[in-house]
Amino acid sequence: MSSVNLSQPTSRNIRSSILSPGKVSREEAEEAVRTMILWLGDDPLREGLLDTPARVVRAFEEWFSGYRLKPEEILSMTFEEVEGYAEPVTLRGIQFESYCEHHMAPIIGVVHISYIPDRKVVGLSKLARIVDLYAKRLQVQEKLTAQIANTVQAVLNPKGVAVMISAEHQCMSTRGVLKHGVDTITTQYTGEFSLDKSRQSQFVKLVTSGISR
Ligand SMILES: Nc1nc2c(ncn2[C@@H]2O[C@H](COP(=O)(O)OP(=O)(O)OP(=O)(O)O)[C@@H](O)[C@H]2O)c(=O)[nH]1
Numbered sequence: 001m002s003s004v005n006l007s008q009p010t011s012r013n014i015r016s017s018i019l020s021p022g023k024v025s026r027e028e029a030e031e032a033v034r035t036m037i038l039w040l041g042d043d044p045l046r047e048g049l050l051d052t053p054a055r056v057v058r059a060f061e062e063w064f065s066g067y068r069l070k071p072e073e074i075l076s077m078t079f080e081e082v083e084g085y086a087e088p089v090t091l092r093g094i095q096f097e098s099y100c101e102h103h104m105a106p107i108i109g110v111v112h113i114s115y116i117p118d119r120k121v122v123g124l125s126k127l128a129r130i131v132d133l134y135a136k137r138l139q140v141q142e143k144l145t146a147q148i149a150n151t152v153q154a155v156l157n158p159k160g161v162a163v164m165i166s167a168e169h170q171c172m173s174t175r176g177v178l179k180h181g182v183d184t185i186t187t188q189y190t191g192e193f194s195l196d197k198s199r200q201s202q203f204v205k206l207v208t209s210g211i212s213r
């Protein structure tokens, strides 16, 4: 059984946390969850909820693990000499879960990424890791799309990058306007994908066509 301290956070410790983001202790985060449970009208001391603050904090560590990762480290392993391959490499349908920065509600969808190698290629899984690095943060979809494309461009330096995201925002489907089944689609292009419209349409056709394995 964990011991429970129901003291309210003071304006002093909230202010000091804002001044040094990331410096909030695990105990303070668990305390915030207890405050939310109380505010909802439930009893954080009842048996079923005693361990909930610790579980919620552990879950948040997974959902927001992207803040602790560095893109340069993920994309540092590249392969040169790919036997003359010079056309786009495309990963279609990378599933992701993110959280909107306005409501902290899930954004669930898929990312499609394509890049045109300039001698270097990167391990395919590393592109999916870059998706998670930015998805597992508080986000807006437009920023997520741009961050993925611009990071792959900056770190790998290919001839061009294309990113398309299609996602449902639960802040629109489970609350507020209550519209289910809306796909929000965003795209970001760099290099040849930005300059050459035929590259763009080739990418869009590839990721939206019905090819299967
Ligand atoms: N552009 C953009 N908007 C988003 C994203 N995620 C959520 N939103 C929107 O952010 C807006 C926040 O609007 P507010 O009026 O401040 O919040 P609200 O009163 O909760 O708004 P409603 O959702 O309309 O009830 C809403 O229109 C959301 O649909 C995103 O990734 N991109």
Ligand SMILES: [Zn+2]
Pocket (backbone or CB within 6 Å): 100, 101, 102, 103, 104, 105, 169, 171, 172
């Ligand atoms: Zn939202």
